[in-house]
Amino acid sequence: MKKNKLKLITLILLVILIIMVGFFGVYSREKGIAKNNVKDYEYATNINGARIAKFELSTSTKETIKDADGKVIEDATEEEIAEKGYTKQEEPVNKDENKTHENYELTKQIIKSRLDKMGVKSYVLRLDEETGNLIVELPENDNTDSIINIISTVGKFEIVDADTNEVLLNNDDISTSNIYRNTTAYGTEMSFSIEFTSEGAKKLEEVSKNYATIKEDNKSEETSENSEEATVSENNEGTATEEKKEKKVSLKLDDTELMSTSFDDPVTTGKMYLTVGQAATTSEDLESNYTQAQRMSTLLSTKPMPLTYNSDSSTFVEGALKENITNKILIGVAIVITIAVVILLAKYKVKGLFAGICFAGLSALLLLTVRYWNVELSKEGIVAIFAVLVLNFILVYKMLNGLRKEEDNKKVETKHVINMAIKDFTLKVIPLFIFAVVFAFGTWEAASSFGMVMFWGLTLIELYNLFITKNILK
């Protein structure tokens, strides 16, 4: 009997301790200032606020050189222009005929694909259907600037002949691109793949054969093939030999050359791998290489934008709910606890009071779990907290109801009644558990926040009531 009382007092003290820590925290003095040592809540974008980036259709112009037939000439000197009768004119980067509703919608879809590819967990896109201007709301973190840069890039990728500028492969030939990390003795290498479509793979194989690297040993070999590309030179002995000139391809992004290369071997896999920078030995270098690889991988995996946008301004705007959000949550939870305790106390007297204390303990434990499990609380996550509290109230109420019904039946043990209530509850919440687990693994911030809170809430309801509430009520 004495042992039981001691156990009860210990459990109640433990619950009170959880309540104190969960709701009020643990304070220590640091330089004369009281500091709460309990971890703070982390909030998701729809609470914390978002970076609002405005994308406006570019009104800039670009210089275009055309020949007499109106064909665009990539590059020409002033003398060539005068000599060959080329004309030079300024043209808007966004031609009027391209400013269509379809292109605005397409641009929005491309931005959406890029954000999905980069795994951005929460965003809102707003398209002004009249002007084509876009507003993108993004989570604020270290990558936000880089993301804005990537989504505002046109992303026109081309593999061209380095000499003639003939387009050999472009975005249409690419199916996807992925990032790869390889740790070597020299550091961590970051690379990205360019994976071609079946049609693109055939073209790439052809290109890799035509633009093969000429190895030193073969340089002086006579070649009969591609004689039009061969040049004649004299060797040291004064004998005339045919020397094949190595042809190179240029990889261009938005008309800017990224690199110029030739192929060591024919590419038959339909995949190219390009390494970004040098092997990184510091986290800063690794981060920088990753950002570059991510940029390329994202742009190559999505179509080029049909229009050019400028992103001049981006501002962080705090969520409308953010102000004193922690206090608001705590007050909300306190109100639910008060209502629960009043109902339980009124209906079940002393047992109701104990059950009420247990209810408050679970609420505090849930809040602590959310903080220490780094759950980013979104509006949906906060809703889940209250849903868990309601579910726990239903279970506690059922336990007490069961106990009251069996009060006269001395053969039935309290433990058994509570076990049955928990079992019944568990069977009913299995679908919710499945729902919570699937959502916890969701990539979307709102879904994962809701899923995580529900998962931990349901787990705590089961374990806490089995080990704490049952032993206190018993």
Place this chain on the structure above:
Amino acid sequence: MKKSLVLILIVSIIAGLIVIFTVGFNLKVTTKAHQEILVNIGEEYKNEEVKQLAKEVIGNDIEVQKTGDFEDQAVISAETISKEQVTEIVNKINEKYGKEISDGSITINDVPAARVSEMFMPQIWSFIIATIIIFVYFAIRYKKQGVARVLLTAIIGLGLLELLVSSIIALIRIPVGQNIVSIIYITYAIAMLVVTTMFEKKAQQLKLEEEKKKK
């Protein structure tokens, strides 16, 4: 009583659907196309205070958000904001905070609408996967009740509850924005809980009947 309740539910759903397809939902100000102004207050302020001042000028349907490095600027959003209203709001802020902000430097920006469906669509796969797993669980656990019957009940229960909640939201004109996601989650959770409770009750009944038969 039961019949009248069912009738009320059916009428609510039909009325809600008519409202949804004719008038549509009452969208939150920041969800629909709106206008916003940025006021540099120059000191920390409480959202609620500025919201109150703006409400006095524009009306109830507004939102105030903090911005700026020192959180001393306010973005005030409303469906439409006129120049006169800007002047009035600025005067009220100047009076309240003892400032001399000029309304001439404040521009009214147009903000396009966000599509409510796009706020929900990224989660569609989570819903589909969760629903399939739950339905498989139902089919296994409650197979004695008839797989087809169980699945049909679950689908109808889920569909009806989502329809009922959507109708109520449309009818009582609750402002819809991103909160729609929470509402859909909770409705889904309640629907699953109600349907499972029904199935569990039936399962217990069947178990008792079986035990009686054995005796």
